Amino acid sequence: MDASVLPENPLPVGSKSHHASGWWGMLTIVATEASLFAYLLFSYYYTAAHATNPWPTGGAPDFTLSIPGTIILLAGSFVMAWGEHGIRKGQNGRLAAGLIISILLALLFLAIQFWEWFHKPFALDYDAYSSLYFVITGFHMAHVAVGVIMLAVVLLWTCLGMFDSKRHSAVSIAVIYWHFVTVVWLFVFFTFYISPRLA
């Protein structure tokens, strides 16, 4: 028998950080969700490249609210990382604070997005650009909303005292998704707000 495979030390039992299968599962979800956004943005660039009318409709969108929105979403990710580091040291309160602040920042981001939506001069069915704008930002907002639900559930479990410094895979797994939602926004932001100015 091949002796090298026999464990010399006791093995950890059950879900712990990278030992949790769910941690790997979330990475694969991020991979497939990232592909979804890649195809969405491909649709944008493909349509833009073939556009015959002036692109984008109504000129490049304004930075006034989108830059603050971007900063707010980024800040949420940093706060969440701070909270997650708290639970690694067993600080339940710091985790709860991180979760609450991140959720509030995300809700603020969503409010800003809706504000932008309702002040657009065109509706969803105006043309190809309006379709792409509302559907792609809408897809992202739906992902933020799912992220908020995940953080809220994790907050509930935190308040029920389910996590400690050793077992908190649910937190780590939700946080991966949360960072993904932030990073993917940077691509959406670049596509809609910056790329038209480069052309």
Next chain:
Amino acid sequence: MAVETFRTPMLVTAEEAERHAPGLERIWETPPGLWGWLTSVDHKSIGKRYLVTSIIFLILGGLEAAVMRLQLAQPGMHLLSPEAYAQLFTMHGVTMIFLYAFPVLSGFSNYLWPLLLGSRDMAFPRLNAFSYWMFLLAGIAMYVSFLTGRAPDNGWFNYVPYASRGFDPGVNIDAYALGMILLGVSTTVGAINFIVTLIRLRAPGMSLNRIPIIIWGTLTASLANLFAVPAVTLAFVLLWFDRSWGTHFFDSTGGGQPLLWQHLFWMFGHPWVYAIVLPAMGIVSDGLPVFCRRPLVGYSLVALATVSTMVLGFGVWVHHMFATGLPVTSLSFFSSASMVIVLPSAVAVFAWIATIWTGRPRFTTAFLFFAGFVLLFVIGGVSGFMTAAVPADWQLTHTYFVVAHLHYVIIGINVFAVVGGVYMWFPKMTGRFMNETLGKWSFWVMFIGFNIGFFPMHIVGLQGMPRRIYTYPADVGWGTMNLIITHGAYIFAVGVLLFLVNMVVSRIGGKRAGANPWGGGTLEWSVSSPPPPYNFKLIPIVARRHPLWEEELGEGQDRSSTNTRGFLLNHGRETLGTTMLDAEPDVILKMPEDSVMPLLLSLALTAFTTGLLLKLWLLFGIGGGVALLAGIAWLWPQRSLSQIER
């Protein structure tokens, strides 16, 4: 109660393990009855369900084809109206490509993976059950619009603008969209399960160079699906927006791009073609050695060929679009990529031929199907190579030549491998052999019928007969060939019927089979037939690629340990997690109990999506709410899974 945080897994002998077998049985068994059936997360039950369900879809798709072949048997027939014919060829394609060809391979993989890898279940058993239920509901969604009098009728690739509201106003296209979105969820979570299972759940010692080829095939297909499925899901979502909310993604009047649909569809569609053949090629790569009494020739090359086929497979989608007026540079690139992809396929073909040539073949039914597969693969590969050339494709596209090609590929590489695989693993799944005499009849009738039915399609295609026409005039001279084709198709159908009859008869009264009826070399043959609910009393320890052939092959000193010594994990449902590359013991994984949440979540998500697509907002709200609660209940941290420590 304190939760155990560390433990050294107990290494015990077979005799000691025997004493623990009843306890393991109690821990892992699913209670009998309907409730047990609805809540089971056992990968073996789920795998068998996948197999049975997809074979039912194979029968449905076959019946649709049988009616079409009657209609085409002679010129000017009026058995079917053009509208009925359009629904039949669409549903035939949808059924075979989406509801049979891939799910049947998921069935094999779900059943076999833990047994091949030396594990007690998949990484996410509940997700596995969820994946099956979503597949079943997707199939129902695609078929349910028959009840409204109009099924999807725009071909399985559903091009715009025909699929737009203006040209196809019924609920049929929306039902197709719904089915594809649900199936996308099923395929994606299935892919995630296979990937994480491969990373985490191999028996200790089963390093990456020791996994069977079918594992490489399903792994590659799963990785591809992870990246490809979102394209088609998105395409159908955007189509729904165009149809229901007046957007302009594919509508040229608003600046949209009809060709965007084709790009999104085939960016998914071509990787999918490989997803429905690579695991089947894996079945043959693992099956031929068993019946040729030697290891596969060129294991590493075949594994590399599997992966490189898929990598190249992401760069060839435009060969479905050669006739759409794209720039010459683009055509040249995709044409050469489509020719290069022949190379890894040829590597696999030569490996199979060399395995047969240098082995001592036993001409069992399974062997015949695998060998027939190799021949049909070569024919389908050559006609594919021909259509990869742009000038030839311009002549052949949308003719029966393409129909011939895709049937040689899908029936040749998928169905023949699957039927051979059933003959090979039926004894493992049921404890009984299939009848060999009837089996050989089923092979020869299928093989001869298939070639009579599909080879002449190349010829009528070259003569210019377009695909998807519901009838043709007598003076074009396609009548004789079509009559031959119809006869061949019916002979083929008789062969399939013999196979189905054989399954039923053998299930009831077949000859009893032992643990290793064919003398196979991989781990699934080390457990009883059918395997116990926990698969392995002892988690085996693997030292070679063929743990059961080590004596015969006389490879070195190290020996695998199957059924002699191994790890006993019996503090509840447990299996061993190992490291990604070398498969060294890493963690004791706690596995979930049976649960009704997968079924509940899939029903709720189906209600949610149906409500959204048909704008039934109450259904949408209830479905979403129940899905949310079911999801939270599913993921609620549990002490029994060691997710909570204090």
